[in-house]
Amino acid sequence: MPKDTTRRSPSPIPNAPRIKRRLPGHILDRFERRRAAGKPVKWTDKGIKAVVKHVSTLPPPSPALPAKPIAAVANEAIAAARRAGEATRARQQREAAEASALSAATAARRDLAERISAAPAPTFTPIAPKRVGIDIPKYTTPELIGIYTPKFDATIKRLSALDDLDYSDIRADHAVAVSRLYLRLIAIRKQLRPEAIVTFQEWKRYETGLRAIGEVSFVGLRRNLRRIFAELELIERAGYFE
Numbered sequence: 001m002p003k004d005t006t007r008r009s010p011s012p013i014p015n016a017p018r019i020k021r022r023l024p025g026h027i028l029d030r031f032e033r034r035r036a037a038g039k040p041v042k043w044t045d046k047g048i049k050a051v052v053k054h055v056s057t058l059p060p061p062s063p064a065l066p067a068k069p070i071a072a073v074a075n076e077a078i079a080a081a082r083r084a085g086e087a088t089r090a091r092q093q094r095e096a097a098e099a100s101a102l103s104a105a106t107a108a109r110r111d112l113a114e115r116i117s118a119a120p121a122p123t124f125t126p127i128a129p130k131r132v133g134i135d136i137p138k139y140t141t142p143e144l145i146g147i148y149t150p151k152f153d154a155t156i157k158r159l160s161a162l163d164d165l166d167y168s169d170i171r172a173d174h175a176v177a178v179s180r181l182y183l184r185l186i187a188i189r190k191q192l193r194p195e196a197i198v199t200f201q202e203w204k205r206y207e208t209g210l211r212a213i214g215e216v217s218f219v220g221l222r223r224n225l226r227r228i229f230a231e232l233e234l235i236e237r238a239g240y241f242e
Helices: 025-036 045-055 070-118 141-164 172-191 200-214 225-237
Strands: none
Touching: 141 172, 141 200, 141 225, 172 225, 200 225
């Protein structure tokens, strides 16, 4: 079947440039106004070349058009919308998980409060204080003398170790108090005879005082002499052996 050549007439000039765009309207209007005024445009080679170059080249791309192909821009827009949708779904899932955790924690606290309120009230059973030392009223005077005489002897012997030390760095009032305590222990020890009259309260004070002296550490005796004398001075002032 022969081609239809009626739609486009062949160019009268071989290798003539194909028109790709028209001259601007305001240029054509100016040509028309000069022709009507009897002053048509006198074309020069330079002008003709400029017109030919203009109509035979495509216009430069508009700044308003995207630099990327439309398909690429569309794909990026689709990807951005997909990411936004995924971020929204992730946020919704996170919020749902937080709400579920909060609800579970609230229920747990409520259950704990209910269990506590339903639990029976605690009962307090007083604990009897542990007895320190012996039950003095259960013993006779000879028995008590037999119990405490060795304790006095051991305490006097322990304090006698202080006699051989240098007291030059000890406070005078502390040294006097310790000396008074030592002499008082010796005096009580001499009175511990079967005919001695000692009340239960006195025996209790003796027991407490002897235990207090026993708790004073004599480790590093020379190095800790100030501390030892200070602690013994406090015991003497407490009046256990008055």
